[in-house]
Amino acid sequence: MYYSTTYPSPVGMITLACGESGSSLAGLWLEGQKYFGGSIREDMTENNRQPVFDAVKSWLDRYFAGRKPDISELSLAPAGSKFRQEVWRILCEIPYGEVVTYGSIAKRMAEKMGREAMSSQAVGGAVSHNPISIIIPCHRVAGADGSLTGYAGGIQTKVKLLELEGADLSRLYVPGKGSAL
Secondary structure, eight states: OEEEEEEEETTEEEEEEEETTSSSEEEEEETTOTTTTTTOOSOEEEOSOOHHHHHHHHHHHHHHTTOOOOGGGSOBOOOOOHHHHHHHHHHHTSOTTOOEEHHHHHHHHHHHHTOSOOOHHHHHHHHHTOSBTTTSOGGGEEOTTSBOOOOTTOHHHHHHHHHHTTOOOTTOBOTTSOSOO
């Protein structure tokens, strides 16, 4: 059984999910997000009184206030393959307000897997299926050319989150919208 609750945020309504124990966060999705609830294979029952929800809401309050809460404060339990889990661990290491490329993550994954190379597209698939948006910061990943692509919560939300974090957006752009933000 999974429980859910909602959280109103500056980037829209957020849905949180946890397992029956209520101790670890299993999902965080923005309203209308691609793959919404995709990692949860059961129905979710609304229940605001789970311990992890209070911790996550406090974390989000501080995040949206620009206070840089640490990911390690929360117990996270995203469901996914071993490959995806490892990509998500790498995402958690991206510092607040910084942007890395899919290619740099692919290089790290290749090293971890003992390979010469890894497909940036494979990494992109894992990043886009991240079931705990914002906290596992998939919004901090861009294309090698500075393109802001692949955010399941929408490109404008990705831009808002990076702006909130004070990221240097001068070399980033939204494809089809020109060369700069």
